Amino acid sequence: MPPRRQIVVVILVVVAVAVRLSVAGDLPEFREAPAFRNGRECPRTAWSPASQEKNPHDPSIIHIAMTLDATYLRGSVAGVFSVLQHASCPENVVFHFIADRRRAADLRRVVAATFPYLKFHIYHFDPNLVLGKISYSIRRALDQPLNYARIYFPDLLPSGVRRIIYFDSDLIVVDDVAKLWRIDLKRHVVGAPEYCHANFTSYFTPKFWSNPVFTASFRGRRPCYFNTGVMVIDLWKWREGKFTEKLEHWMKVQKRYRIYELGSLPPFLLVFAGDVERVEHRWNQHGLGGDNLEGLCRNLHPGPVSLLHWSGKGKPWLRLDSKKPCPLDSLWAPYDLFRHSSLFSDS
Template sequence: MTMRKVNVVILLLLAVAFLIIVQRNLLNLSDILHKENPDAGMILPFETELSPELSLELVRKGEEIPVLITAAEERLGAVVAAMNSVYQNSKANVVFTIVTLNDTVDYLNMWLSKTRLKNVKYKIVIFKPELLNGKISKDPQILEAAKPLTFARFYLPAYIPEAEKAIYLDDDIIVQGDIQELYETNLKPGHAAAFSDDCDSASAKGFIRGAGNQNNYIGFLDFRKEAIKKLGMRANTCSFNPGVIVANLTEWRNQNITRQLEDWMELNTQEDLYSKTLAESITTPPLLIVFYKRHSMIDPMWHVRHLGTTGAGNRYSSQFVKAAKLLHWNGHYKPWGRTSSFSDMWDKWFIPDPTGKFNPVRKQAEE
């Protein structure tokens, strides 16, 4: 046998030996992994497919998107469903600021930590009702309608001091699109906030006849009052719904929007500036005044509302509701109640209460 043939044979033997060693090492490694986690199956180090949990965390790095939502104890199921819909439908690095009252913190923490939302980034901020002293009418009817947490949106920069931009969401919403798209809503120079107008094509379908002129300013403000007259606002100006807000917090601070809102709240306690046909919110009038012709627009499909009113079921098609980026059950009929429209669209994002205290009411459950 020539020297060249001997060298070839040696090289072949070395190659075979190397492959045998590599195979044994890989098998030993897979055995170790299997023993450490027998339910996980065989995972080799060169597999590119990551577990859903790991891939989810990897794609949530980068720019934070601050989302503020309020959490009243009797509506925690709504908060959880809203947060779940935002989180599951987006790959963005969402960070929730949850504004609540002292007696709700433990309940909220438990619900989030013991469900699939345990990996969500959030901080809890306590709302101080004394902030509203002297700013809300002492009329018993008004006090009954004035839920303290509904005013949290007035104080956005205080609750998210590190952010330049943020999203505010009511709790009776479901997000079906990627929240990054809403966050990137373009705000014009000098505008501190963007809203959806009540005259846009999407919400106009849900307008409820006979409930007052709730799609323009005269439905919220009393234009006979001198303080309102002096502003020179047109009564038929299209109003907006503050259940979804994209806020430029830098402009909000610079223009001292919070103080302006508080001034109008205080003046209302003295002069009763709000319209008597006002439907469901005493938080809207101050916002309408402060942001009159000074706000940017949110895409109508990012705020499809009136799902909580009696007429929405007839005015919206199921295809339209499925195509909407954000659904809002503003009105009396909430999706966790028995008579709501499109409650099935809410149900798929609801996470059951581990304590069993919060339970959606469904017709079939009563039969």
């Protein structure tokens, strides 16, 4: 190879490595989580996407789906850690992570380094699926394509996975997730805590409520608000009922008529509200991040707690880092595996 060509090749390699490091460098680093092992009473399981196709719906395996991105990775890691720490059979929990293809490899390395014993798989989500369907909302974070990935779980996950629990990336579980996994969905596609005291009309614009064609979508149902950050989903029934297409329909209506102000929540309300299997409120103590504009501190709802959810603008890791935490953020802190940079070098 001529010397000039060698120099060009070396330069290209150096540039490629530099770009790679800069891309991966914006991901936070975490301490390695301890290994969580099953007790003797736990059934033995072996899972992989291929084995799931051959042996579908093994009830002893708990499938949890979450999204992964650089912005919320710290919250996702804390959520995973909390699930494992409180699970009665942690080795029987499988995580299904959805990530942008461009970041999937880097995110995989972070998860594998933080949880060396974790059973997980990362699926690639194509943002182009929703880019032309997303309408701007009251908070920019709600407009990110990955927020809409939950609509496509039945297309992304192996067909042998019948049921999943979906968790947002800003929550911690403080109870055995198997209790949530075992709820009976009966005929329903989705199970979630409902909040029928909430002002349901506020989730849609006057243009929606003044149009009888739109409001007819709730005919035969008594719709109640539910938070989509915690859902138990029957993927087989979802596919059978073509619910992805139904959700996409309302996203198209929104683009034309502007019938709501929030992001991916209202389409779920339009399709499922009033037809949800009720889950105890303890499984989604939501709203701890305040509202979508100011993110002020909030207290817990009355009653027992199995899951704490910082939905809203305020995230516990940001408030803790800014030295302006809310009182309940101290409950999230023990699950934070983020490796803070030290002021002192070991050398």
